Amino acid sequence: MNSIQKNRLKDQLFKIWGIACTLFGLVLLVIFIGDILIDGIGRIDWGFITDLPSRKAEKSGIFTALMGSIWILLLTTAIAFPVGVAAGVYLEEYSKKNRLSAILEINISNLAGVPSIIYGLLGLEVFVRIMGLGASVLAGALTLSLLILPIIIVATREAIKAVPKSIRDASYALGASKWQTIWNQILPASGGGILTGVILALSRAVGETAPLIVVGALAYVPFAPSNPMDEFSVLPIQIFNWISRPQHGFIENAAAAIIILLLITFVMNGIAVYFRNKWQKRLK
Amino acid sequence: MEKLKDKKLVSASTEDDITSKNASRIEAKDVKVWYDDFQAIKGIDMVIKPNTVTAFIGPSGCGKSTFLRLFNRMNDYVEGFRMEGKIKIEGNNIYKKKVNVEELRKEIGMVFQKPNPFPKSIFENVAYGLKIQGIKDKKFINERVEKALRQADLWEEVKDNLKKSALALSGGQQQRLCIARTLAVQPSILLMDEPTSALDPISTAKIEELIHNLKEDYTIIIVTHNMQQASRISDYTAFFYLGELIEFDKTRKVFTNPEKKQTENYITGRFG
Amino acid sequence: MQKIKELVIEKSLLFSALITIAVTFGIISVLAIEAFRFFSEVSIFDFFTDTQWTPLFTDKHYGILPLLSGTLLTSFIAISVALPIGLSISIYLSEYAPKSFRKTVKPLLELLAAVPTVVYGFFALIVVTPFLQQFIPNLSGFNSLSAGIVMGIMIIPFVSSLSEDALHAVPKALKEASYGMGATKLQTAFKVVVPAASSGIIVSIILAISRAIGETMIVAIAAGQQPRLTLDPTVPVETITAFIVQVSLGDVQHGSIEYRTIFAAGITLFVFTFLLNTLSYRIRKKYQEKYE
Numbered sequence: 052m053n054s055i056q057k058n059r060l061k062d063q064l065f066k067i068w069g070i071a072c073t074l075f076g077l078v079l080l081v082i083f084i085g086d087i088l089i090d091g092i093g094r095i096d097w098g099f100i101t102d103l104p105s106r107k108a109e110k111s112g113i114f115t116a117l118m119g120s121i122w123i124l125l126l127t128t129a130i131a132f133p134v135g136v137a138a139g140v141y142l143e144e145y146s147k148k149n150r151l152s153a154i155l156e157i158n159i160s161n162l163a164g165v166p167s168i169i170y171g172l173l174g175l176e177v178f179v180r181i182m183g184l185g186a187s188v189l190a191g192a193l194t195l196s197l198l199i200l201p202i203i204i205v206a207t208r209e210a211i212k213a214v215p216k217s218i219r220d221a222s223y224a225l226g227a228s229k230w231q232t233i234w235n236q237i238l239p240a241s242g243g244g245i246l247t248g249v250i251l252a253l254s255r256a257v258g259e260t261a262p263l264i265v266v267g268a269l270a271y272v273p274f275a276p277s278n279p280m281d282e283f284s285v286l287p288i289q290i291f292n293w294i295s296r297p298q299h300g301f302i303e304n305a306a307a308a309i310i311i312l313l314l315i316t317f318v319m320n321g322i323a324v325y326f327r328n329k330w331q332k333r334l335k
Numbered sequence: 336m337e338k339l340k341d342k343k344l345v346s347a348s349t350e351d352d353i354t355s356k357n358a359s360r361i362e363a364k365d366v367k368v369w370y371d372d373f374q375a376i377k378g379i380d381m382v383i384k385p386n387t388v389t390a391f392i393g394p395s396g397c398g399k400s401t402f403l404r405l406f407n408r409m410n411d412y413v414e415g416f417r418m419e420g421k422i423k424i425e426g427n428n429i430y431k432k433k434v435n436v437e438e439l440r441k442e443i444g445m446v447f448q449k450p451n452p453f454p455k456s457i458f459e460n461v462a463y464g465l466k467i468q469g470i471k472d473k474k475f476i477n478e479r480v481e482k483a484l485r486q487a488d489l490w491e492e493v494k495d496n497l498k499k500s501a502l503a504l505s506g507g508q509q510q511r512l513c514i515a516r517t518l519a520v521q522p523s524i525l526l527m528d529e530p531t532s533a534l535d536p537i538s539t540a541k542i543e544e545l546i547h548n549l550k551e552d553y554t555i556i557i558v559t560h561n562m563q564q565a566s567r568i569s570d571y572t573a574f575f576y577l578g579e580l581i582e583f584d585k586t587r588k589v590f591t592n593p594e595k596k597q598t599e600n601y602i603t604g605r606f607g
Numbered sequence: 608m609q610k611i612k613e614l615v616i617e618k619s620l621l622f623s624a625l626i627t628i629a630v631t632f633g634i635i636s637v638l639a640i641e642a643f644r645f646f647s648e649v650s651i652f653d654f655f656t657d658t659q660w661t662p663l664f665t666d667k668h669y670g671i672l673p674l675l676s677g678t679l680l681t682s683f684i685a686i687s688v689a690l691p692i693g694l695s696i697s698i699y700l701s702e703y704a705p706k707s708f709r710k711t712v713k714p715l716l717e718l719l720a721a722v723p724t725v726v727y728g729f730f731a732l733i734v735v736t737p738f739l740q741q742f743i744p745n746l747s748g749f750n751s752l753s754a755g756i757v758m759g760i761m762i763i764p765f766v767s768s769l770s771e772d773a774l775h776a777v778p779k780a781l782k783e784a785s786y787g788m789g790a791t792k793l794q795t796a797f798k799v800v801v802p803a804a805s806s807g808i809i810v811s812i813i814l815a816i817s818r819a820i821g822e823t824m825i826v827a828i829a830a831g832q833q834p835r836l837t838l839d840p841t842v843p844v845e846t847i848t849a850f851i852v853q854v855s856l857g858d859v860q861h862g863s864i865e866y867r868t869i870f871a872a873g874i875t876l877f878v879f880t881f882l883l884n885t886l887s888y889r890i891r892k893k894y895q896e897k898y899e
Contacts, residue, residue, distance in 0.1 A: 166821020
């Protein structure tokens with residue numbers, strides 16, 4: 052075999068290896084979802100969703116945890132969405148290239164890499180203790196809002212960057228002010244991209260466990276929260292709690308709850324991808 | 336292909352003089368090319384003689400670059416590419432299944448529109464083609480690098496700085512480096528895709544002079560947008576328009592007395 | 608009037624942006640204050656040299672090393688899985704795969720990173736550990752091996768997606784030059800494309816490491832909760848993050864030394880990830896300038 056043939060052979064071998072690696076990830080995802088479906092699908096019925104938690108596995112439901120997750124989702128959206136988009140708009144449209152903008156940029160990039168459990172420690176000290184909110188839904192939502200803020204800011208900036216300069220020029224040329232241009236032209240044109248980023252960030256928030264455990268969310272709450280100051284649990288914490296129990300019935304419960312959680316996560320991801328595709332088409 | 340292969344193996348393992356090599360003859364027969372549904376080449380026949388310089392001219396999108404890139408199968412990587420017809424080099428169809436593309440490309444060097452040196456040292460750039468063939472003999476590589484740089488008329492300018500990054504060279508020097516990089520593997524055909532379009536007039540003149548000198552050892556095909564350049568350096572000129580070969584003849588004939596009205600319109604600047 | 612309105616809007620947008628600085632400031636001061644109180648009771652020398660971490664026992668030891676070794680061991684296993692696979696995927700997708708395949712596979716792989724980590728924890732404990740026990744009989748029910756492997760699977764898309772972006776950004780002209788000289792795709796990938804994209808690839812690896820170090824639920828569920836200074840991947844260990852979870856689940860009195868341990872552990876974790884993130888930011892900035 053001469054060197055050229057050897058090189059060709061290596062090339063082909065690497066190609067096969069590359070395909071194998073790519074499939075490895077995908078196949079695992081499938082095995083993994085398949086396994087959880089087998090373990091948990093039999094446990095899912097209407098009662099599982101509407102029942103309160105119980106000491107007996109077969110009587111336990113996810114109602115309080117699911118409601119807790121929905122509360123967290125709504126409050127987090129209400130807090131993080133306006134603040135994140137506003138910060139993104141400021142950085143992209145107003146901020147001049149100076150020291151402050153450089154610091155803001157480094158800072159946001161760093162925040163995006165801070166482990167989520169550290170946000171839990173921040174929330175525990177600031178929201179739970181200093182602000183006296185206790186282990187409430189509001190404290191949890193504020194903590195998760197800070198966690199996803201960098202994601203929303205970065206997504207907003209990217210979406211605004213993608214708006215053609217010509218739209219801006221046209222608006223200014225007609226005598227529109229800066230804010231009028233942003234509100235009437237730039238935000239509508241970048242809306243799809245911003246929405247995509249926000250939904251992806253929220254889907255991350257729905258799956259978060261560690262920071263909420265640190266903030267003090269409970270593994271067991273007898274009732275669903277009825278106002279922002281109530282104590283709460285969320286689906287991932289319920290799952291964590293069930294995984295830690297030795298009885299097989301709870302493992303089945305955990306798998307069933309995982310199916311519900313994955314459904315929520317994947318649907319949110321799907322919606323995000325849908326918006327992104329629609330938006331990218333329109334932008335062209 | 337067999338003949339090319341044998342010659343290649345010899346040239347890779349011995350230090351034969353590059354000037355002793357024979358340039359190759361190229362034939363295209365009823366060549367058609369599609370990109371997905373778009374037909375870029377609509378049936379072209381052409382014979383290119385060894386040791387000549389042939390210029391491909393024509394307006395943007397006429398298919399001249401696509402046609403050039405058929406000769407070393409660079410279109411293979413373009414998604415949606417499909418081709419019919421035959422391209423023979425020294426009588427061997429290079430689109431046959433058995434053909435080893437990597438080997439073919441060593442025989443047929445290519446210089447691109449924009450200088451594209453690798454972000455490595457000058458020496459590493461020129462030695463690249465030899466190293467990927469698995470050649471390890473340092474002395475041999477050093478000699479080849481020097482020879483190629485001399486041929487590309489760059490040696491005097493860089494001989495003390497071979498370790499310097501190629502990106503530090505000027506645009507014109509970078510393009511000559513790219514030519515040297517191609518010459519180092521001793522091809523028999525040189526394809527040049529608008530090699531001077533990104534360069535200033537002085538660098539352009541240097542490259543044109545180089546092309547003139549290289550003609551002795553190589554068959555050269557050059558795509559150009561510059562009519563004066565085509566008339567200055569080429570022996571033959573092919574005029575392409577909308578995927579067809581309109582006219583192909585001695586350069587002097589094409590520029591003084593073209594057969595076709597379209598050719599005349601183009602070279603006198605009436606369109607394009 | 609219009610002018611005032613514009614000014615008010617600009618200032619409120621600026622305020623939103625400044626919140627991010629307040630967050631960083633908040634994180635650093637919260638960690639620093641509680642850690643400072645912690646270190647007024649525990650010597651910093653013991654913290655870094657004691658080989659036992661038993662703050663919840665009667666015989667209290669406050670040596671961070673066992674937690675640190677648990678964190679680094681699981682992260683190391685994760686990176687050993689994610690790096691070769693993620694890089695191979697990125698090279699395959701950017702240099703070999705047809706465009707349509709790339710377009711479908713990339714978002715699917717990114718789905719791996721979208722799965723909540725508690726779900727991965729379940730997978731590691733319930734599926735991977737029993738599977739591995741068939742080959743490694745003395746593997747404990749809780750161990751860093753399966754937690755690390757599953758964490759590695761989770762961070763594959765961090766490596767593969769970001770690296771693929773970097774490889775894809777390498778100018779086509781460079782690849783063509785290499786192909787034009789008779790190089791195979793493999794030679795072109797490793798001799799031209801990967802070196803040209805190296806800073807982007809390094810950034811992706813650093814971010815993946817940082818992500819692994821900060822990962823919590825997988826290790827809290829599957830690696831165990833026994834602080835132990837060991838490099839043995841088959842026995843239970845505890846990471847910094849898992850310890851914080853363990854303490855948070857219990858009923859710990861605010862202001863007690865136990866309460867402060869989680870902040871001391873937290874600041875150690877924060878310093879690590881902060882250094883890695885800053886490093887990756889620096890490299891990214893430098894490399895953006897190079898291409899612009």
